[in-house]
Amino acid sequence: xxxxxxxxxNKPAQYFICIFVIVAVSAICYSLSQFIGYxxxxxILLVSVSLLAMFFDIFPVMVASLLSALIWxxxxxxxxxxxxxxxxxxxxxFFMYFIIALVNAVLTFKxxxxxxxxxxxxxxxxxxxxxxxLLNSLSHELRTPxxxxxxxxxxxxxxxxxxxxxxxxxxIEEISTASFRLNKQVENLLNMSRIESGYIKPxxxxxxxxxxxxxxxxxxxxxxxxxxxxxxxxxxxxxxxIDFGLMHQVLYNIVNNAVLYTPANSIIQVEAAYSKKVxxxxxxxxxxxxxxxxxxxxxxxxxxxxxGFPQAEIKxxxxxxxxxxxxxxxxxxxxxSIAKGFVEAHNGTIELENIxxxxxxxxxxxxxxxxxxxxxxxx
Amino acid sequence: xxxxxxxxxxxxxxxxxxxxxxxxxxxxxxxxAATGKEGLVIVASHPPDMVLLDLGLPDESGHSIxxxxxxxxxxxxxxxxxxxxxxxxxxxxxxGANDYLVKPFRTGELLARIRTVLxxxxxxxxxxxxxxxxxxxxxxxxxxKKNDDPIKLTATExxxxxxLAKNEGRVLTHHYLLKExxxxxxxxxxxxxxxxxxxxxxxxxxxxNKPSHLITESGVGYRFV
Numbered sequence: 001x002x003x004x005x006x007x008x009x010n011k012p013a014q015y016f017i018c019i020f021v022i023v024a025v026s027a028i029c030y031s032l033s034q035f036i037g038y039x040x041x042x043x044i045l046l047v048s049v050s051l052l053a054m055f056f057d058i059f060p061v062m063v064a065s066l067l068s069a070l071i072w073x074x075x076x077x078x079x080x081x082x083x084x085x086x087x088x089x090x091x092x093x094f095f096m097y098f099i100i101a102l103v104n105a106v107l108t109f110k111x112x113x114x115x116x117x118x119x120x121x122x123x124x125x126x127x128x129x130x131x132x133x134l135l136n137s138l139s140h141e142l143r144t145p146x147x148x149x150x151x152x153x154x155x156x157x158x159x160x161x162x163x164x165x166x167x168x169x170x171x172i173e174e175i176s177t178a179s180f181r182l183n184k185q186v187e188n189l190l191n192m193s194r195i196e197s198g199y200i201k202p203x204x205x206x207x208x209x210x211x212x213x214x215x216x217x218x219x220x221x222x223x224x225x226x227x228x229x230x231x232x233x234x235x236x237x238x239x240x241x242i243d244f245g246l247m248h249q250v251l252y253n254i255v256n257n258a259v260l261y262t263p264a265n266s267i268i269q270v271e272a273a274y275s276k277k278v279x280x281x282x283x284x285x286x287x288x289x290x291x292x293x294x295x296x297x298x299x300x301x302x303x304x305x306x307x308g309f310p311q312a313e314i315k316x317x318x319x320x321x322x323x324x325x326x327x328x329x330x331x332x333x334x335x336x337s338i339a340k341g342f343v344e345a346h347n348g349t350i351e352l353e354n355i356x357x358x359x360x361x362x363x364x365x366x367x368x369x370x371x372x373x374x375x376x377x378x379x
Numbered sequence: 380x381x382x383x384x385x386x387x388x389x390x391x392x393x394x395x396x397x398x399x400x401x402x403x404x405x406x407x408x409x410x411x412a413a414t415g416k417e418g419l420v421i422v423a424s425h426p427p428d429m430v431l432l433d434l435g436l437p438d439e440s441g442h443s444i445x446x447x448x449x450x451x452x453x454x455x456x457x458x459x460x461x462x463x464x465x466x467x468x469x470x471x472x473x474x475g476a477n478d479y480l481v482k483p484f485r486t487g488e489l490l491a492r493i494r495t496v497l498x499x500x501x502x503x504x505x506x507x508x509x510x511x512x513x514x515x516x517x518x519x520x521x522x523x524k525k526n527d528d529p530i531k532l533t534a535t536e537x538x539x540x541x542x543l544a545k546n547e548g549r550v551l552t553h554h555y556l557l558k559e560x561x562x563x564x565x566x567x568x569x570x571x572x573x574x575x576x577x578x579x580x581x582x583x584x585x586x587x588n589k590p591s592h593l594i595t596e597s598g599v600g601y602r603f604v
Contacts, residue, residue: 179483183483203465203466203598205553205569205598206569206570206572206573207573208573208574208576208577210577210588211573211577211588211595214588214589215595218588218589239570239573239574243598244597244598245465245597245598248597371570373570373571373574
């Protein structure tokens with residue numbers, strides 16, 4: 001962990017720290033030179049260089065080893081304050097010191113590189129694993145309806161005379177259901193690839209939040225559902241400036257997710273409110289006054305009283321193709337990641353937490369312009 | 380068999396076949412063109428009563444075909460478009476298309492749209508009283524009633540309602556509505572439209588949050604049914 005942090009330091013900072021450490025250690029040793037012999041100093045410096053080698057790139061460490069060798073020679077080996085070495089033993093020692101310091105730097109660096117490559121390889125393998133699981137889930141989700149359509153049409157074509165009208169109607173119904181499912185999946189995939197490619201540019205326009213939320217909930221209620229959906233919209237809600245279509249999809253995906261994964265007769269609450277948030281501050285030119293810029297926030301929360309999400313998986317639910325463990329088949333694991341992508345296309349945020357009383361709470365915040373048109377009533 | 384002739388301009392043979400069967404089974408005559416150029420030739424030599432035009436044609440964009448057709452062809456044109464292309468739809472409607480359908484569409488929806496635009500293009504003389512189930516609009520007396528109870532509307536609300544109602548079943552774009560009701564300089568001030576649509580719904584709909592008359596076409600406009 002520490003390793004990674006130091007590695008991220010830029011080159012000049014690395015050089016600076018290496019030189020600083022060597023100079024500091026040398027200074028301490030120098031102040032203690034009446035208590036410790038100069039050969040011990042060599043070992044202390046060597047240890048310092050080895051420690052540096054564990055954290056920094058090869059060149060800063062080589063500079064540290066060179067510098068420490070020179071300092072040792074100049075300040076510690078008799079005669080002090082010259083680079084002159086008067087006996088062969090010290091000369092040999094200086095030479096060996098230099099070699100050990102360099103080898104140290106190079107070896108540690110190499111070990112770290114190998115480690116890095118191993119990490120990379122592991123990452124690649126993980127990616128491949130993830131890719132395979134999502135390919136599996138995807139081909140399952142696409143092939144099931146296709147298989148249904150092909151099978152049903154085969155029956156209608158080849159054994160039509162043996163089928164009762166009722167059986168034919170069942171097959172036609174199956175084809176219809178499968179087509180809609182297929183269409184939904186393709187739509188999801190297209191949305192996902194739009195998000196991935198960064199192609200999404202919200203077409204923002206003034207939008208009535210009440211209309212947006214009731215529209216989503218009415219849409220979901222078209223399927224017979226057992227849950228109760230309660231809607232609460234702040235009084236005097238202003239118009240907000242967002243992409244109606246994208247936000248409809250966001251709310252649909254989240255509310256529909258709640259409908260699919262909460263027990264029968266659960267209660268789902270959709271609440272919309274707005275607030276102001278300080279976005280940053282800037283200096284006004286000339287008189288240098290600091291001003292805060294405020295943005296309006298649209299805040300939508302979707303709360304249910306179901307079982308909530310497993311705490312260990314809560315961070316992963318927005319990952320694409322991620323599906324909670326032990327959930328039944330159906331669904332591509334794209335709904336929530338699409339919701340996140342669309343919210344982020346609005347520079348907004350989406351968060352999920354379990355609530356103490358049981359159940360889950362999604363919170364969406366979208367920075368937006370607002371408009372209060374209350375003075376038009378009598379036009 | 381009725382004498383209504385519909386030209387289908389679409390490069391996908393499967394879609395053409397599907398439309399042919401659907402339309403023929405409802406007593407329309409069907410002409411087909413696989414490219415925009417072919418379509419233009421047919422319309423010039425033998426103008427049909429209506430055109431179904433796919434926006435994604437291989438030789439020339441549907442938008443440009445639409446513009447060329449609208450230089451002289453005045454009968455209804457319905458656009459066929461793929462999903463998530465609100466911008467294309469709005470452009471086509473502003474360029475004179477009468478309505479649009481998003482692929483994949485239900486054939487019931489297609490037939491309803493065709494009936495709507497054909498009716499609008501043939502019954503020119505205006506009926507002074509428009510009736511939509513529980514809602515009555517008397518254009519001559521300028522009176523609107525819900526279940527026989529008169530409703531008080533402001534001048535702007537009344538203009539918006541009548542403009543939509545006179546175009547029953549047709550989608551009207553935000554730009555068009557803003558221009559007609561508030562004037563050309565308000566063409567981008569959609570906030571007015573939002574506020575007045577909300578107010579109007581509270582007065583004319585049984586449940587303003589589940590409108591049955593004034594329908595939102597997301598990202599495109601409004602439709603009155």
